Amino acid sequence: MRERSNHLAFVSALLATNLKAAVALRGAFVIQVVFMMLNNLTFFVFWWALMRRVPELRGWRLGDIQVLFGIVAAGFGLTVTLAGGVRHLSRFIDDGELDTLLAQPQPVLLHALGLRLQASGFGDMLSGIAFIASSGQVSWRAAPVVLLAIAASALVILACGILFHSLTFWLGNVDTVARQLWELLITFALYPEPLFGGGLRLVLFTLLPAGFVGYVPARLAQRPTAALVVLTIAAASAYLLFAAAVFERGVKRYASGSRFGVHG
Amino acid sequence: MRAAAAAKYVAFARVATALARRDRGELYGRMLFFAVILGVFSSLWRAVAEAGMPIAADPKLLVWYLATTEWIILSAPPVHTDVQESIRRGDVVCRIGRPVSYVGAAFAEALGLLAVRAPLLAATAWACAFAFTGWIPSLTSLAWTLPFGFAAAALITAMYLWIGLLAFWLEDVSPVFWVVQKLLFVFGGLMLPIELYPRAMQVAAAWTPFPAMLAGPASFVLRQSGAGWLMLALEQSAWGGAAALAVWWAFRRASATLTINGG
Numbered sequence: 001m002r003e004r005s006n007h008l009a010f011v012s013a014l015l016a017t018n019l020k021a022a023v024a025l026r027g028a029f030v031i032q033v034v035f036m037m038l039n040n041l042t043f044f045v046f047w048w049a050l051m052r053r054v055p056e057l058r059g060w061r062l063g064d065i066q067v068l069f070g071i072v073a074a075g076f077g078l079t080v081t082l083a084g085g086v087r088h089l090s091r092f093i094d095d096g097e098l099d100t101l102l103a104q105p106q107p108v109l110l111h112a113l114g115l116r117l118q119a120s121g122f123g124d125m126l127s128g129i130a131f132i133a134s135s136g137q138v139s140w141r142a143a144p145v146v147l148l149a150i151a152a153s154a155l156v157i158l159a160c161g162i163l164f165h166s167l168t169f170w171l172g173n174v175d176t177v178a179r180q181l182w183e184l185l186i187t188f189a190l191y192p193e194p195l196f197g198g199g200l201r202l203v204l205f206t207l208l209p210a211g212f213v214g215y216v217p218a219r220l221a222q223r224p225t226a227a228l229v230v231l232t233i234a235a236a237s238a239y240l241l242f243a244a245a246v247f248e249r250g251v252k253r254y255a256s257g258s259r260f261g262v263h264g
Numbered sequence: 265m266r267a268a269a270a271a272k273y274v275a276f277a278r279v280a281t282a283l284a285r286r287d288r289g290e291l292y293g294r295m296l297f298f299a300v301i302l303g304v305f306s307s308l309w310r311a312v313a314e315a316g317m318p319i320a321a322d323p324k325l326l327v328w329y330l331a332t333t334e335w336i337i338l339s340a341p342p343v344h345t346d347v348q349e350s351i352r353r354g355d356v357v358c359r360i361g362r363p364v365s366y367v368g369a370a371f372a373e374a375l376g377l378l379a380v381r382a383p384l385l386a387a388t389a390w391a392c393a394f395a396f397t398g399w400i401p402s403l404t405s406l407a408w409t410l411p412f413g414f415a416a417a418a419l420i421t422a423m424y425l426w427i428g429l430l431a432f433w434l435e436d437v438s439p440v441f442w443v444v445q446k447l448l449f450v451f452g453g454l455m456l457p458i459e460l461y462p463r464a465m466q467v468a469a470a471w472t473p474f475p476a477m478l479a480g481p482a483s484f485v486l487r488q489s490g491a492g493w494l495m496l497a498l499e500q501s502a503w504g505g506a507a508a509l510a511v512w513w514a515f516r517r518a519s520a521t522l523t524i525n526g527g
C-alpha cells in the first residue's frame with residue numbers, strides 16, 4: 001500500500017516537473033497547443049466536405065465521425081501528455097538509456113513513460129473535447145462516460161506503443177517500424193468501423209486494436225450500456241497489463257549500453 | 265566552373281542516395297502505410313458509391329487519384345527535421361564554413377533521397393491501386409503523372425526545407441509543419457479532388473501553391489489524358505521560383521543574425 005502511494009507521488013512529481021519544463025517556454029507551448037488544434041481541425045475538413053455531399057455512410061453521419069475523431073484525438077493527446085516517453089521507448093532501449101532508470105528505486109516502465117511530455121498533446125485533448133461537444137451526439141450528463149471512453153482509448157494507445165517499441169528488446173532498433181505501426185493504429189481508428197470487413201475487422205479488434213481505440217469508446221460515449229462499460233474497461237486493462245508484462249520480460253533480456261549519463 | 269559547382273551538389277545527392285538504399289526501414293514502412301491507406305480509401309469510396317457518388321467520377325478513378333497524391337506526398341523526404349536538428353545542435357555552423365551553399369547541399373541530399381523513394385513508391389502506388397480496383401487508367405495519363413509528380417515532390421521538399429530553416433527563430437518547427445501539411449492536404453486535394461469542396465475553398469486553393477503540388481499531377485488520372493500539362497508546368501515553375509526565393513531569403517536573414525559561441 002505504501003509502495004503504491006510512493007509510486008503515485010513519484011508519478012505526480014514527474015508530471016509536475018515535465019509540465020513546468022513545457023510551460024517554461026510559454027510562447028512555444030502555446031504555439032504547439034494552438035497549432036495542433038488547427039491541425040486537427042484542418043484534417044476534419046475532409047469529412048466535412050465529403051459529408052456535405054453524402055450525409056450518411058453505412059449508417060454513420062458527420063456527428064458520429066466527430067465523436068470518433070474527438071475520442072481518438074483526446075485519447076492520443078492524453079497519452080503523449082502523461083506518458084510522452086512511450087514515443088521514445090525504442091531509442092531508450094537501443095541506446096542503453098534504460099541503464100540509469102534501472103538503477104533507481106522506481107518502476108522502470110513508469111519512469112521511462114514519464115520522461116517526456118509532448119505539449120501538443122494538450123492541443124489534441126482540447127480539440128478532441130471540442131469535437132465531441134460540438135457533435136450534438138453527446139449530452140453533458142454523459143460527461144463521466146465520455147471521460148471513461150477517452151481514458152480507455154488512451155490506455156489502449158499507450159499499451160500498443162509499449163508493445164511495438166518493446167520489440168526492440170528482441171529485434172534491435174525498430175524505432176521506425178514501431179512508430180509506423182502506432183500511426184497505422186491511429187489511422188485505422190479514425191475511420192468508421194463499417195468500412196472494414198471480414199478478416200481486417202478481426203485484426204482491428206486483436207492485433208492492431210483500433211477498434212478499442214476508436215469505435216468501442218465512441219459507441220460507449222454515444223450510447224452507454226453496462227456491457228460496453230465492462231468491455232471497454234476490460235479491453236483497456238488487458239492490453240495494458242499484457243504490454244507491461246512484455247516490457248518486463250524484455251527488461252530481463254536487456255543488455256546495458258554501458259553509457260554514462262545523468263537523468264533529472 | 266559551373267560544372268564543378270554542380271558536381272559538388274550531385275555528389276551530395278549521390279551520397280544521400282547511397283545512404284537511402286542502405287537504410288530502407290522507413291521506406292518499407294511508407295510502402296506498408298501506402299497499402300493500408302489505399303485499402304481504407306478504396307473501402308471508403310465503395311461506401312460513398314453505395315450512398316450515391318457526389319461527383320461524376322468512378323470510385324476506381326478516385327482510388328488512382330489518391331494513389332497519385334499519396335505517392336507524391338510520401339516521396340517527399342521530411343527534410344525539415346534534419347535541418348531543425350542541425351540548427352539546434354549547432355552543426356549548421358560547421359556546414360556554413362564549407363565551400364558549398366548549406367541550403368543547396370541540404371536540397372541536393374533531399375533530392376537524392378527522393379530519387380530512391382519516388383520510383384519504389386510509384387511502383388507500390390500502382391500495384392496497390394491495381395490490387396484494390398482491378399483496373400488500370402490509360403497509360404498516357406500515367407506517363408504524364410510521373411514527371412509532374414516528381415517535380416511536385418521536389419517542390420514539397422523545398423517547402424519542407426523552408427520550414428526547417430524557421431528553426432533559426434522558432435524553438436520547434438513541428439507546429440508550422442503540421443499546419444502547412446494539413447493545408448497541403450486540404451487545398452492540395454490530397455484525399456478529395458478540389459472540385460468536391462465548396463466554391464469559396466476552391467477559389468482560396470487556387471491562390472495557394474498546393475494544387476500544383478498534388479491535385480495538378482493527379483488530375484491527369486481523373487482526366488485520362490495529358491490535357492492541361494502546359495498550365496501545370498507554368499504553375500510549378502512559378503511556385504518553384506517562389507520557393508527558391510523564400511529559402512534563399514530565410515537563410516540569408518538567419519546567417520546575417522547568427523551568433524556563434526564557443527570554438
